[in-house]
Amino acid sequence: MATVDYSALDFKDILASLDGAVVTITINRPKQRNSINKNIIHELITAFNLCDRDDRVRAVILTADPTAPAFCSGADISGGWDLLWDEEAEKEGEHAHRDSGGTVSIAVSRCRKLTIAAVNGHAAGAGMTAFQLPFDFRFVWADAKLTFPFVRRGIPAEATSTYLLPRLLGHSRASSLLLSGSTLPPTSPLLTGLYHTILPTRDAVLPAARAFAEELAARTSMPAVAYTKALLQHPGDSIEENHMLDSGAIRKLGKAGDAEEGVRAFRERREPKFGNTLGGQREEWVPWWRRLDIAHLKSKL
Amino acid sequence: MATVDYSALDFKDILASLDGAVVTITINRPKQRNSINKNIIHELITAFNLCDRDDRVRAVILTADPTAPAFCSGADISGGWDLLWDEEAEKEGEHAHRDSGGTVSIAVSRCRKLTIAAVNGHAAGAGMTAFQLPFDFRFVWADAKLTFPFVRRGIPAEATSTYLLPRLLGHSRASSLLLSGSTLPPTSPLLTGLYHTILPTRDAVLPAARAFAEELAARTSMPAVAYTKALLQHPGDSIEENHMLDSGAIRKLGKAGDAEEGVRAFRERREPKFGNTLGGQREEWVPWWRRLDIAHLKSKL
Amino acid sequence: MATVDYSALDFKDILASLDGAVVTITINRPKQRNSINKNIIHELITAFNLCDRDDRVRAVILTADPTAPAFCSGADISGGWDLLWDEEAEKEGEHAHRDSGGTVSIAVSRCRKLTIAAVNGHAAGAGMTAFQLPFDFRFVWADAKLTFPFVRRGIPAEATSTYLLPRLLGHSRASSLLLSGSTLPPTSPLLTGLYHTILPTRDAVLPAARAFAEELAARTSMPAVAYTKALLQHPGDSIEENHMLDSGAIRKLGKAGDAEEGVRAFRERREPKFGNTLGGQREEWVPWWRRLDIAHLKSKL
Numbered sequence: 001m002a003t004v005d006y007s008a009l010d011f012k013d014i015l016a017s018l019d020g021a022v023v024t025i026t027i028n029r030p031k032q033r034n035s036i037n038k039n040i041i042h043e044l045i046t047a048f049n050l051c052d053r054d055d056r057v058r059a060v061i062l063t064a065d066p067t068a069p070a071f072c073s074g075a076d077i078s079g080g081w082d083l084l085w086d087e088e089a090e091k092e093g094e095h096a097h098r099d100s101g102g103t104v105s106i107a108v109s110r111c112r113k114l115t116i117a118a119v120n121g122h123a124a125g126a127g128m129t130a131f132q133l134p135f136d137f138r139f140v141w142a143d144a145k146l147t148f149p150f151v152r153r154g155i156p157a158e159a160t161s162t163y164l165l166p167r168l169l170g171h172s173r174a175s176s177l178l179l180s181g182s183t184l185p186p187t188s189p190l191l192t193g194l195y196h197t198i199l200p201t202r203d204a205v206l207p208a209a210r211a212f213a214e215e216l217a218a219r220t221s222m223p224a225v226a227y228t229k230a231l232l233q234h235p236g237d238s239i240e241e242n243h244m245l246d247s248g249a250i251r252k253l254g255k256a257g258d259a260e261e262g263v264r265a266f267r268e269r270r271e272p273k274f275g276n277t278l279g280g281q282r283e284e285w286v287p288w289w290r291r292l293d294i295a296h297l298k299s300k301l
Numbered sequence: 302m303a304t305v306d307y308s309a310l311d312f313k314d315i316l317a318s319l320d321g322a323v324v325t326i327t328i329n330r331p332k333q334r335n336s337i338n339k340n341i342i343h344e345l346i347t348a349f350n351l352c353d354r355d356d357r358v359r360a361v362i363l364t365a366d367p368t369a370p371a372f373c374s375g376a377d378i379s380g381g382w383d384l385l386w387d388e389e390a391e392k393e394g395e396h397a398h399r400d401s402g403g404t405v406s407i408a409v410s411r412c413r414k415l416t417i418a419a420v421n422g423h424a425a426g427a428g429m430t431a432f433q434l435p436f437d438f439r440f441v442w443a444d445a446k447l448t449f450p451f452v453r454r455g456i457p458a459e460a461t462s463t464y465l466l467p468r469l470l471g472h473s474r475a476s477s478l479l480l481s482g483s484t485l486p487p488t489s490p491l492l493t494g495l496y497h498t499i500l501p502t503r504d505a506v507l508p509a510a511r512a513f514a515e516e517l518a519a520r521t522s523m524p525a526v527a528y529t530k531a532l533l534q535h536p537g538d539s540i541e542e543n544h545m546l547d548s549g550a551i552r553k554l555g556k557a558g559d560a561e562e563g564v565r566a567f568r569e570r571r572e573p574k575f576g577n578t579l580g581g582q583r584e585e586w587v588p589w590w591r592r593l594d595i596a597h598l599k600s601k602l
Numbered sequence: 603m604a605t606v607d608y609s610a611l612d613f614k615d616i617l618a619s620l621d622g623a624v625v626t627i628t629i630n631r632p633k634q635r636n637s638i639n640k641n642i643i644h645e646l647i648t649a650f651n652l653c654d655r656d657d658r659v660r661a662v663i664l665t666a667d668p669t670a671p672a673f674c675s676g677a678d679i680s681g682g683w684d685l686l687w688d689e690e691a692e693k694e695g696e697h698a699h700r701d702s703g704g705t706v707s708i709a710v711s712r713c714r715k716l717t718i719a720a721v722n723g724h725a726a727g728a729g730m731t732a733f734q735l736p737f738d739f740r741f742v743w744a745d746a747k748l749t750f751p752f753v754r755r756g757i758p759a760e761a762t763s764t765y766l767l768p769r770l771l772g773h774s775r776a777s778s779l780l781l782s783g784s785t786l787p788p789t790s791p792l793l794t795g796l797y798h799t800i801l802p803t804r805d806a807v808l809p810a811a812r813a814f815a816e817e818l819a820a821r822t823s824m825p826a827v828a829y830t831k832a833l834l835q836h837p838g839d840s841i842e843e844n845h846m847l848d849s850g851a852i853r854k855l856g857k858a859g860d861a862e863e864g865v866r867a868f869r870e871r872r873e874p875k876f877g878n879t880l881g882g883q884r885e886e887w888v889p890w891w892r893r894l895d896i897a898h899l900k901s902k903l
Contacts, residue, residue, distance in 0.1 A: 080564050081555050097552035102544035109540055114781060134540075136777050151521040151529055154563030154575060156550040162532035163543035168774040171533065172469040172494050175437045178529050179415060180517060192494070193774050193794070216782060221756040228753055228780050231764035232773065233540075239711055239736075239835075240894035242765035243704035249758040251699035254683050258756030263682050266755065274756060292541035381865050382856050398853035403845035410841055435841075452822040452830055455864030455876060457851040463833035464844035472834065473770040473795050476738050479830050480716060481818060493795070534841075593842035 004050055013040035016047050021058035021217040022210065023051050027131075030068035035076035036126050038083065041100045045107040052111040055277035058217035058225075060111060062131060063118035063206050071144070074125025075101075077153075098294060101130040101159030106294065108134040109233065112226035112278060114216055118209035119186075119195075120202050124149055129159035133168060136229070137196040139209040140186045152181040169193055221258035221274040234289040245288055305351055314341035317348050322359035322518040323511065324352050328432075331369035336377035337427050339384065342401045346408040353412040356578035359518035359526075361412060363432060364419035364507050372445065375426025376402075378454075399595060402431040402460030407595065409435040410534065413527035413579060415517055419510035420496075421503050425450055430460035434469060437530070438497040440510040441487045453482040470494055522559035522575040535590040546589055606652055615642035618649050623660035623819040624812065625653050629733075632670035637678035638728050640685065643702045647709040654713040657879035660819035660827075662713060664733060665720035665808050673746065676727025677703075679755075700896060703732035703761030708896065710736040711835065714828035714880060716818055720811035721788075721797075722804050726751055731761035735770060738831070739798040741811040742788045754783040771795055823860035823876040836891040847890055 006016040006023060015026040025047050027034045044062075051060045064071040075083055089096040108115055108130070117132045119140040124147045132138055140146075150157045157165075157178045166174040169191075176182075176190050186195050197212070199205045227249040236242040253259055258276040265272035307317040307324060316327040326348050328335045345363075352361045365372040376384055390397040409416055409431070418433045420441040425448045433439055441447075451458045458466075458479045467475040470492075477483075477491050485492060487499050498513070500506045528550040537543040554560055559577040566573035608618040608625060617628040627649050629636045646664075653662045666673040677685055691698040710717055710732070719734045721742040726749045734740055742748075752759045759767075759780045768776040771793075778784075778792050788797050799814070801807045829851040838844040855861055860878040867874035 077564050077567060081560055084551065084555055094552050095549070097548050099544065099548040099551050102548060106540055106544060136781050138774075151525040152563070152573065153567065154522040154525055154557070154559030154561070154573065154577075155554050156525050156528035156532060156547060158547050158551055160540050160543045160547060162529065162547060163536040163540050166468070166533060166536070167768070168772055170469055170471050170494060170772050172439075175530075175533055176497050178533065179437050179521075179526060181521065189494070190497075193772060193791070196778050196792075220753040220781075220783065224753040224756055224758050225781060227758035228764065229777075231758060232768060232777060232780065235765040235768070238891075238894060239708055239762050239765050240896050242762045243701065243708060243896055244894065246758060246760050246762060246764060247699050247701040247704060248697070250686065250701050250760055251696050253757050254686055256756070259683055260756070262754070262756030263679050266679060272754065272756065276756075289539075292539060292545065294541050294544055378865050378868060382861055385852065385856055395853050396850070398849050400845065400849040400852050403849060407841055407845060452826040453864070453874065454868065455823040455826055455858070455860030455862070455874065455878075456855050457826050457829035457833060457848060459848050459852055461841050461844045461848060463830065463848060464837040464841050467769070467834060467837070471770055471772050471795060473740075476831075476834055477798050479834065480738050480822075480827060482822065490795070491798075590840075593840060593846065595842050595845055 003056075004054060006047075006050075009047075011043045011047075013037065014043045014047065018056065020214060021056060022061065022213045023047075023057050023059070024061045024063065024206075024210070027062070027064040027072055030065040032076060033070045033073040034064045034068045034121070034127075035070075035073045036101075037076050038100065041104055044104050048107040048111045051113055055222075055279040057113055058220070058222055059114040059116060059213040061116045061118050061206070061209050061213055062135070063120055063209070066120055066202060069121055070127065071119045071121035071123045072127025072131050073122070074127045074149075099158050101126040103294075104130040105134045105160040105164065112229060113222070114213065114220075114225055116209050116213055118206045119144060120205040122146070126159050129157070129161040129164070133159075133161060133164040137209075137212070138194060139197045139199065139205050139212070140195045141202045141205050142186060142198050142200050143202075144186055145183050146186060146191065147181065147183040148178050149181045151179060219271055221253075221262065221272075221276060222278055223253055223256065223276050224258060226278055227253060230287065234287070248288075304357075305355060307348075307351075310348075312344045312348075314338065315344045315348065319357065321515060322357060323362065323514045324348075324358050324360070325362045325364065325507075325511070328363070328365040328373055331366040333377060334371045334374040335365045335369045335422070335428075336371075336374045337402075338377050339401065342405055345405050349408040349412045352414055356523075356580040358414055359521070359523055360415040360417060360514040362417045362419050362507070362510050362514055363436070364421055364510070367421055367503060370422055371428065372420045372422035372424045373428025373432050374423065375428045375450075400459050402427040404595075405431040406435045406461040406465065413530060414523070415514065415521075415526055417510050417514055419507045420445060421506040423447070427460050430458070430462040430465070434460075434462060434465040438513070439495060440498045440500065440506050440513070441496045442503045442506050443487060443499050443501050445487055446484050447487060447492065448482065448484040449478050450482045452480060520572055522554075522563065522573075522577060523579055524554055524557065524559060524577050527579055528554060531588065535588065549589075605658075606656055608649075608652075611649075613645045613649075615639065616645045616649060620658065622816060623658060624663065624815045625649075625659050625661070626663045626665065626808075626812070629664070629666035629674055632667040634678060635672045635675040636666045636670045636723070636729075637672075637675045638703075639678050640702065643706055646706050650709040650713045653715055657824075657881040659715055660822070660824055661716040661718060661815040663718045663720050663808070663811050663815055664737070665722055665811070668722055668804060671723055672729065673721045673723035673725045674729025674733050675724070676729045676751075701760050703728035705896075706732040707736045707762040707766065714831060715824070716815065716822075716827055718811050718815055720808045721746060722807040724748070728761050731759070731763040731766070735761075735763060735766040739811075739814070740796060741799045741801065741807050741814070742797045743804045743807050744788060744800050744802050746788055747785050748788060748793065749783065749785040750780050751783045753781060821873060823855075823864065823874075823878060824880060825855055825858065825878050826860060828880055829855060832889065836889065850890075
């Protein structure tokens with residue numbers, strides 16, 4: 001893969017930049033309350049796919065232009081639900097519809113690097129679901145107003161939130177959140193456990209997320225992270241199957257350079273310097289799970 | 302379906318009434334500590350099945366006659382375990398036994414309307430399991446004594462609690478609760494997350510649950526709620542499968558009247574008035590999951 | 603099965619003793635920081651298998667020699683990762699590798715008695731995973747330093763932790779813990795819900811765990827515990843399947859001596875005295891799930 005200059009990519013609704021091993025993606029629609037249009041969906045999927053494959057990248061942060069009050073106010077429905085429908089898919093019939101928020105959730109979830117949502121403002125709809133739930137870590141401003149408003153807008157919960165939210169927090173909180181559509185602060189008992197770190201001011205969110213990302217990027221092994229993420233997402237159907245899967249992952253990585261460096265650093269009481277990437281292992285990256293093909297017939301995604 | 306007059310139904314052990322779009326079901330056995338007998342099982346299943354199909358009903362509350370100290374003290378075992386066994390099932394052999402608490406859990410769980418347990422007293426056994434765990438929301442009195450006493454009575458945890466409780470709270474708390482049989486207040490760290498709202502007095506529980514139910518009944522779309530509940534219960538086996546399922550649900554509801562009203566109300570900065578019901582969609586209500594047939598051969602349920 | 607004298611067993615790296623109905627297993631490698639070598643793995647598996655089958659045993663506690671600062675400092679990697687590899691398995695090829703921490707996790711998880719980890723010191727690596735996560739209850743010292751350091755050592759999370767931790771706490775906390783490798787106290791919000799009891803001093807951990815184990819051993823039914831554990835681990839794929847499974851378990855145990863004693867004690871307002879064991883039910887112990895065979899070809903486990 002040719003080296004990408006993230007800042008030079010022709011994005012309209014997001015900004016992206018690589019600093020060290022950390023890519024920061026910024027939602028750049030402050031005049032539209034950082035709402036979601038069709039184009040930003042495609043740009044985010046492109047950006048996360050690039051980060052997944054780029055061996056320089058160890059962590060990806062999603063944040064938003066802070067001149068808008070919202071981190072992300074959800075789909076821009078000022079023009080009605082038209083935004084939802086894709087002309088090509090509609091021609092193929094109702095079964096061809098693919099929820100655009102869900103395509104972002106899947107792209108983030110498939111990114112094998114550490115992913116962090118830096119929620120530096122209010123969040124609603126897909127701004128709570130696709131833009132937060134599939135991430136490994138969530139940082140948030142303490143006074144953010146957060147809501148899953150779907151049942152109050154006449155539509156079911158979207159963007160794979162009925163899959164992700166119960167897994168993250170359990171069904172008790174997930175049902176309370178998705179079925180009430182309440183607006184809550186991150187300190188609400190219903191959201192306990194969702195956020196890795198809650199920051200007192202909007203301005204503090206991105207720096208805290210960056211410092212965290214940089215520390216992890218410097219101290220963790222890229223293949224160890226990727227395999228741990230894969231095992232968390234696809235743990236197998238029983239403890240025995242998980243044992244077979246993690247044994248296989250340990251056998252593979254346990255003889256690689258990063259594991260040797262991990263032990264050396266431990267014995268020498270210093271921080272490790274890991275060099276292994278996913279690039280060298282691309283061919284060997286054979287998932288033990290099967291993926292449903294989500295593309296509709298003429299999909300251009 | 303003919304219009305039901307809930308108050309006129311010939312129930313012996315429960316009361317039921319429809320007020321606006323909210324049905325309140327009251328356990329009406331205060332002299333027996335609101336304990337469970339065979340008849341109340343059948344009456345509860347009948348009531349939840351009616352609410353599921355009645356297009357006027359948007360939310361169902363289960364509460365108890367407050368003159369007894371218990372919301373529900375569990376199965377009435379003053380006469381031994383005989384209560385458990387069904388004559389017809391026993392004739393068919395041991396495989397025909399169906400736990401009666403579990404039949405209530407399944408009826409509540411299949412009800413497509415919002416369900417709320419208003420736990421205005423102590424709760425034990427099936428009063429903790431069937432009468433609370435399958436509900437979407439639980440409201441409780443802060444001083445209620447709560448217990449899953451099964452292992453201390455010589456029987457395994459019942460009423461699908463080994464399925465529901467780990468899903469609601471995770472396996473760490475579920476194991477602690479079901480394997481210790483401890484008696485705890487709702488503020489115990491082991492119960493954190495189970496209750497949507499904890500009220501300081503017994504008297505405050507039902508009014509709080511009613512106000513909550515009325516607000517949701519007035520502001521949420523019935524089909525959006527039903528589909529969100531179905532997606533939470535049957536999310537699919539992977540994020541990709543969930544994406545296909547919620548995309549299908551959004552395609553279907555996104556072009557219906559409630560979604561149009563949701564957008565209009567959002568643009569006009571007013572509360573929505575939803576009119577869609579499940580009635581018109583009864584034929585189209587094709588679940589994407591298969592149900593095990595739980596009936597035993599001669600079951601009358 | 604002949605009666606076992608636990609104290610007389612020829613263990614090198616653990617101690618075991620039976621007191622009443624409670625077996626206490628003590629990690630006995632204080633000079634090696636209670637770290638894990640190949641031998642302790644085999645001894646722990648032997649001990650948990652014995653406790654599973656010994657009808658005298660109702661609860662098993664794992665704790666550590668307190669003269670070391672660590673409850674368990676994880677695998678002893680002072681000699682590199684060689685500890686991981688098994689000569690016999692290596693000859694069979696890379697697919698024969700079985701992670702030794704995982705074999706302990708599975709042995710603990712298959713033990714049908716109540717299991718309690720009494721974490722009376724710091725814990726790292728397999729000391730956090732295999733030695734804590736598969737247990738029914740965890741007691742811990744408030745100042746213990748706890749860490750899942752895998753991604754900082756160059757290897758993926760092991761010992762079935764990617765299966766067990768999300769089930770215990772949900773994916774939000776599990777991802778935060780396994781992907782950051784942070785060192786945390788048990789009071790960290792990321793660990794909320796993992797520990798049944800947090801004790802202020804190291805010395806208080808084992809006595810609290812013992813008192814808890816003795817109370818449960820005296821007051822709970824052995825088959826009721828075993829079936830509840832089995833239902834929690836293998837709840838079925840749907841609420842309907844769980845209903846069939848717990849109905850079967852209740853039909854079986856509901857007519858046994860312990861259930862009769864449970865009702866009698868309840869009516870006589872006294873504590874029950876349960877006498878049923880698993881021994882008499884060994885042949886009838888037919889799990890409703892299938893187990894993957896995890897043995898590699900020439901495995902001696």
